[in-house]
Amino acid sequence: MSFDRACVIGAGSIGSLCAGHLGQVAEVSVLVRRPEHAAELNANGLRVSGKSDFTSRVTAATDPDELPVPELIIIATKAMQVEEAAAAISGRYPDAIVMTIQNGLGTEDVVAAHGSWPIVSSVTFMSGTKESDSHVHYELDTATWMGPFHASGTSFETVKEIGALFESVGLKVEVLPDLRPAQWSKLIFNASVNPVSALTDLPHVQLFARRDRDSDLGHLMFDLIEEGKRVAAAAGVELFEDPWEMNSRAVQQGSTHDDEYAHVPSMLADVRAGRRTEIDFILGSLVREAHRLGVAAPLSEGLYRLVKARDRSYDE
Amino acid sequence: MSFDRACVIGAGSIGSLCAGHLGQVAEVSVLVRRPEHAAELNANGLRVSGKSDFTSRVTAATDPDELPVPELIIIATKAMQVEEAAAAISGRYPDAIVMTIQNGLGTEDVVAAHGSWPIVSSVTFMSGTKESDSHVHYELDTATWMGPFHASGTSFETVKEIGALFESVGLKVEVLPDLRPAQWSKLIFNASVNPVSALTDLPHVQLFARRDRDSDLGHLMFDLIEEGKRVAAAAGVELFEDPWEMNSRAVQQGSTHDDEYAHVPSMLADVRAGRRTEIDFILGSLVREAHRLGVAAPLSEGLYRLVKARDRSYDE
Numbered sequence: 001m002s003f004d005r006a007c008v009i010g011a012g013s014i015g016s017l018c019a020g021h022l023g024q025v026a027e028v029s030v031l032v033r034r035p036e037h038a039a040e041l042n043a044n045g046l047r048v049s050g051k052s053d054f055t056s057r058v059t060a061a062t063d064p065d066e067l068p069v070p071e072l073i074i075i076a077t078k079a080m081q082v083e084e085a086a087a088a089i090s091g092r093y094p095d096a097i098v099m100t101i102q103n104g105l106g107t108e109d110v111v112a113a114h115g116s117w118p119i120v121s122s123v124t125f126m127s128g129t130k131e132s133d134s135h136v137h138y139e140l141d142t143a144t145w146m147g148p149f150h151a152s153g154t155s156f157e158t159v160k161e162i163g164a165l166f167e168s169v170g171l172k173v174e175v176l177p178d179l180r181p182a183q184w185s186k187l188i189f190n191a192s193v194n195p196v197s198a199l200t201d202l203p204h205v206q207l208f209a210r211r212d213r214d215s216d217l218g219h220l221m222f223d224l225i226e227e228g229k230r231v232a233a234a235a236g237v238e239l240f241e242d243p244w245e246m247n248s249r250a251v252q253q254g255s256t257h258d259d260e261y262a263h264v265p266s267m268l269a270d271v272r273a274g275r276r277t278e279i280d281f282i283l284g285s286l287v288r289e290a291h292r293l294g295v296a297a298p299l300s301e302g303l304y305r306l307v308k309a310r311d312r313s314y315d316e
Numbered sequence: 317m318s319f320d321r322a323c324v325i326g327a328g329s330i331g332s333l334c335a336g337h338l339g340q341v342a343e344v345s346v347l348v349r350r351p352e353h354a355a356e357l358n359a360n361g362l363r364v365s366g367k368s369d370f371t372s373r374v375t376a377a378t379d380p381d382e383l384p385v386p387e388l389i390i391i392a393t394k395a396m397q398v399e400e401a402a403a404a405i406s407g408r409y410p411d412a413i414v415m416t417i418q419n420g421l422g423t424e425d426v427v428a429a430h431g432s433w434p435i436v437s438s439v440t441f442m443s444g445t446k447e448s449d450s451h452v453h454y455e456l457d458t459a460t461w462m463g464p465f466h467a468s469g470t471s472f473e474t475v476k477e478i479g480a481l482f483e484s485v486g487l488k489v490e491v492l493p494d495l496r497p498a499q500w501s502k503l504i505f506n507a508s509v510n511p512v513s514a515l516t517d518l519p520h521v522q523l524f525a526r527r528d529r530d531s532d533l534g535h536l537m538f539d540l541i542e543e544g545k546r547v548a549a550a551a552g553v554e555l556f557e558d559p560w561e562m563n564s565r566a567v568q569q570g571s572t573h574d575d576e577y578a579h580v581p582s583m584l585a586d587v588r589a590g591r592r593t594e595i596d597f598i599l600g601s602l603v604r605e606a607h608r609l610g611v612a613a614p615l616s617e618g619l620y621r622l623v624k625a626r627d628r629s630y631d632e
Contacts, residue, residue, distance in 0.1 A: 200625040202628070219621060302615045308531040308533075
């Protein structure tokens with residue numbers, strides 16, 4: 001299988017990083033919501049600066065009918081927009097592979113409800129900042145982890161081919177026969193770092209791992225992560241990495257490479273911009289799993305309700 | 317005992333309400349931190365609008381040496397400024413009574429370390445908004461509860477006299493031989509409403525009592541209050557009022573008398589203004605009691621650490 005034509009749906013920072021890089025070796029189309037976003041991409045191409053440095057030509061539109069038929073579709077929207085993205089390609093492109101790259105759990109199921117494509121699950125640790133609609137700055141060049149979404153019958157071979165495609169344009173990849181251990185590791189990491197950051201208005205700083213004084217935030221992070229690990233254990237998932245160590249390492253990197261580390265977790269960026277967060281797909285999905293499995297998770301429940309209420313504060 | 321000369325330390329909204337009202341029947345002095353605040357009070361007096369309507373002459377200064385010797389001292393600062401306020405009168409006025417009127421627990425002990433005055437404990441449910449340094453708008457004309465701080469040997473008779481003084485100027489008072497049941501009721505109420513409001517950026521609205529959907533904030537409020545009630549029970553305190561009912565009633569009042577109800581809890585006002593909160597004296601004092609008594613209070617601990625971290629965000 002070859003991937004000469006890829007379509008990226010959603011061109012936030014992760015979608016732009018995917019489209020910009022893949023545009024170096026494939027014909028890349030981009031499906032966006034705003035006509036002016038499409039116009040700017042068509043006029044200027046997509047510039048990537050930072051860890052990579054080039055500009056790729058892309059074809060952008062707000063309507064999939066205006067785009068070439070893709071062999072690979074990467075849904076790179078926020079989790080709560082996956083439904084809309086999948087609906088836009090519902091019934092189309094029966095020969096394509098669809099890849100999801102959201103935080104949290106459950107977006108593969110949303111996609112599967114719209115078509116019988118083989119689905120590739122992924123979680124990414126790379127990060128970037130959108131400087132404009134046609135320019136993304138590539139900050140953390142850490143790996144994207146990919147695996148087959150088994151319920152859709154995806155072969156591991158397909159995942160390896162997509163992994164090879166990403167590596168051919170300089171992106172770091174880890175291909176796994178079962179993504180769940182990695183997905184859950186990142187879920188538990190995100191489900192603690194993001195809400196705590198959004199609620200305290202603090203970027204992901206050293207305090208998140210400090211446990212000296214009783215009031216230190218590291219205690220809360222540790223307790224939250226312990227709850228998440230108990231849920232994972234009850235779900236039969238053996239974690240790929242200890243989320244507490246991911247937390248400690250990330251704040252350590254942040255303190256030594258201030259310019260390079262993406263300090264502001266996406267949920268804090270959302271709150272600061274007055275946007276709704278992805279809480280239902282991140283901490284919310286962990287709370288739902290805890291309920292389903294009968295695991296006590298009082299802190300996770302409490303923080304979930306706080307962020308939900310904060311989201312609702314925009315309606316008040 | 318008579319109270320011809322009263323001194324109010326701290327002229328935020330509660331201090332201004334006390335000074336303005338007492339100025340109708342007594343010679344009132346006000347000790348403040350900012351010279352321009354003192355100058356404005358000396359020039360214009362203290363105007364009270366809303367539920368009361370008058371202007372009282374007061375004598376204000378930043379140095380107690382410039383004020384007459386008081387018979388009654390009301391420390392009406394925020395909890396974390398009580399230390400500074402008590403230090404300012406340390407060793408002075410041996411014949412005076414000192415009254416505290418902070419949220420939370422423990423400010424009486426801070427005062428007692430600075431002198432052997434009989435101390436009157438109080439908690440207040442009245443509220444107001446400072447329109448300027450010399451004008452306070454009286455919003456909620458609910459009662460102030462007063463009782464003897466027994467460790468300082470205060471007689472109940474003294475408390476009744478101060479209660480009568482407050483009532484003589486139209487303030488509502490409940491005098492109690494033991495304030496702890498009322499103080500703890502308000503502590504648990506405040507220790508839930510204030511942090512949840514500060515963290516969600518929501519005023520004290522109906523959502524705080526709603527428990528329909530799993531994500532509703534009422535569940536968190538209920539669980540937090542249950543923790544507080546377990547701590548009170550372990551401390552041997554029988555509550556004066558159920559804090560969950562206080563919460564439900566307050567949001568109910570808020571929805572029917574929008575103009576009159578003080579929607580924005582003080583901790584949310586602090587966070588919005590970028591000021592440090594009183595968290596250590598409110599939820600913090602409950603967490604310390606939980607630790608001392610060996611009561612599990614994971615949600616209280618978690619929210620305490622979130623607000624502490626939010627306070628620290630001003631340093632980052």
